[in-house]
Amino acid sequence: MLAKRIIPCLDVKNGRVVKGTNFEGLRDMADPVEMARFYNTSGADELVFYDITASAEGRTLFTDILRRVASEIFIPLTVGGGIKTLDDFDCVLKCGADKVSVNSGAIADPSIISAAARKYGDQCVVLSMDVKRVDGQFRLFAKGGREDTGIDAMDWAVRGVKNGAGEIVLNSIDTDGVKRGFDMEMLQELTSRVQVPVIASGGAGKMEDFAELFKNPGIDAGLAASIFHTQQVNIRELKQYLRSQGVEMRL
Amino acid sequence: MIAIVDYGVGNLFSLCSSLKALGLEAEVTNSPEKLRAADRIILPGVGAFGDAKAKLEETGLVPLLREEAEKKPFLGICLGMQLLFERSCEYGEHAGLGFVPGEVVDLREDLEDKQLKVPHMGWNSLQIKTDDPIFKYFKDGEYVYYVHSFYGRKCEGSTLATSQYGNVAVTGVVKSGRVYGTQFHPEKSGDAGLRLLKAFAEL
Numbered sequence: 001m002l003a004k005r006i007i008p009c010l011d012v013k014n015g016r017v018v019k020g021t022n023f024e025g026l027r028d029m030a031d032p033v034e035m036a037r038f039y040n041t042s043g044a045d046e047l048v049f050y051d052i053t054a055s056a057e058g059r060t061l062f063t064d065i066l067r068r069v070a071s072e073i074f075i076p077l078t079v080g081g082g083i084k085t086l087d088d089f090d091c092v093l094k095c096g097a098d099k100v101s102v103n104s105g106a107i108a109d110p111s112i113i114s115a116a117a118r119k120y121g122d123q124c125v126v127l128s129m130d131v132k133r134v135d136g137q138f139r140l141f142a143k144g145g146r147e148d149t150g151i152d153a154m155d156w157a158v159r160g161v162k163n164g165a166g167e168i169v170l171n172s173i174d175t176d177g178v179k180r181g182f183d184m185e186m187l188q189e190l191t192s193r194v195q196v197p198v199i200a201s202g203g204a205g206k207m208e209d210f211a212e213l214f215k216n217p218g219i220d221a222g223l224a225a226s227i228f229h230t231q232q233v234n235i236r237e238l239k240q241y242l243r244s245q246g247v248e249m250r251l
Numbered sequence: 252m253i254a255i256v257d258y259g260v261g262n263l264f265s266l267c268s269s270l271k272a273l274g275l276e277a278e279v280t281n282s283p284e285k286l287r288a289a290d291r292i293i294l295p296g297v298g299a300f301g302d303a304k305a306k307l308e309e310t311g312l313v314p315l316l317r318e319e320a321e322k323k324p325f326l327g328i329c330l331g332m333q334l335l336f337e338r339s340c341e342y343g344e345h346a347g348l349g350f351v352p353g354e355v356v357d358l359r360e361d362l363e364d365k366q367l368k369v370p371h372m373g374w375n376s377l378q379i380k381t382d383d384p385i386f387k388y389f390k391d392g393e394y395v396y397y398v399h400s401f402y403g404r405k406c407e408g409s410t411l412a413t414s415q416y417g418n419v420a421v422t423g424v425v426k427s428g429r430v431y432g433t434q435f436h437p438e439k440s441g442d443a444g445l446r447l448l449k450a451f452a453e454l
Contacts, residue, residue, distance in 0.1 A: 250394035
C-alpha cells in the first residue's frame with residue numbers, strides 16, 4: 001500500500017527560508033539548497049517550496065534555487081507561491097518541479113485549474129487553501145491568509161477537484177503556528193467531501209500530532225515547517241515512531 | 252552514452268539530472284545517428300497514451316527503436332513503459348510498440364475498494380518477484396514513487412516486480428529480452444531509484 005508522506009515546507013523569500021507564526025513575524029532560517037539536502041538525507045518524502053517573494057529579482061533567485069535543488073535531489077518537488085498563469089506553471093516545471101500548487105491565483109481566476117490540468121495532467125495540479133472558521137463556516141482565505149473571500153472552503157475544494165486539481169493542501173489558519181496538533185475537525189470535513197490525496201498543514205507541534213493525524217485514513221500526508229526546520233521534530237525519528245504506531249512509512 | 256528519446260513528451264529535467272548525478276553521460280535526442288550510437292536508450296513519457304504514441308510515431312523513430320531495443324539495454328519509464336506493451340485502452344483502443352507482451356488498462360476497473368484513490372500516487376513498496384541484474388543495488392521491499400492511473404496487465408511472464416495497491420498487484424518492473432520498463436519514476440524515487448538507474452547503466 002501507499003506510504004503516508006511526511007513533507008517539510010520551505011517558504012523562500014529573497015533566496016532564504018523563512019517561517020512565520022500565524023503568518024506574521026517572519027524569521028530567517030537558512031539556505032534552501034542546504035535544507036533540501038538535509039531533508040533528503042533525513043527521509044523526507046517530498047519537498048514543498050513556496051516562493052513568498054514579490055519582486056522580479058526574488059523570483060529569478062527562486063527559480064535558480066529550484067533548479068539547483070532539482071538537479072541534486074530526486075524526490076517529488078512541489079512548488080507554489082504567486083502562481084497565476086500557465087506561463088508560471090511552465091516556468092517552474094522547466095526548473096524541475098513535479099507539481100505546482102495554486103492558491104490565490106486560482107481564487108482570482110478559477111479557470112487556471114482546468115487549463116493546467118488539461119495541459120499537464122491532474123497529478124501536476126495541487127490546490128492549496130488557507131481556511132479559517134468564520135461564523136460557524138469553514139471560510140476560504142486569500143493572500144496568505146489575510147483576506148476573507150466569503151467562499152465556503154469545502155465547496156471550493158469540491159469544485160477544484162471537479163476542475164482537475166489532483167491533490168489538496170489544507171492549511172488551517174486556526175491551528176497554524178499554534179503547535180497543538182492538526183485541525184482534525186476541518187480535515188475530516190474535507191476528506192469526507194473529496195477523493196483526491198489530502199495534505200494536512202498547520203498545527204503540528206510534536207510526533208504524536210502526526211499519529212493522531214493519520215487516524216483519519218483519508219489523509220495522505222502531513223506537512224510542517226518550523227518544527228522540522230528547528231529540529232524540534234526530526235523526520236527520521238518521526239517516521240520510525242509512526243511506523244511503530246502502525247502507520248505505513250517509507251524508511 | 253545513454254540516449255533519452257526526445258519526442259516532445261514530458262519533463263526531462265529530473266531524469267537528465269539523476270543520470271548526471273550518477274556520473275553518467277546522457278543526452279536528450281531524436282537523432283537516429285545518436286540513438287544508434289548510444290550504449291543504451293531510455294524512453295520517457297507522461298500524459299495520455301494515445302497522444303504520446305502519436306507523437307512517437309511522428310518522429311519516424313519507431314522502426315529504429317524496434318531494431319535498437321534488440322541490440323542494447325532499453326528502459327521505458329512510466330508512460331514510456333506503458334508504450335512498450337501491445338495495446339492500451341486509455342481513452343479508446345491504441346496499439347503500443349509491442350516490445351513486451353501485455354496490455355494497459357484502467358487501474359480503477361480492477362480495484363475492488365472504490366475508496367482507494369486513483370491516480371495511484373505516492374511511495375509504494377516494490378516486491379521483487381524474479382531476481383535480475385537490474386536489482387543489483389536494490390533491496391526487496393524498498394519504496395519507489397508512482398504517479399499513474401493505468402497499469403500493465405496480462406504481462407505475468409515479463410513481470411519482475413510489483414507493488415500492492417488494494418487487491419491489485421501493480422506491475423512495477425517488466426523485462427522482455429533487453430527491454431525493461433518501470434511504472435514508477437526511478438528519477439523521483441530517491442536513493443533507491445538512483446540505484447536502479449545505476450544498475451541499468453551497468454547492464
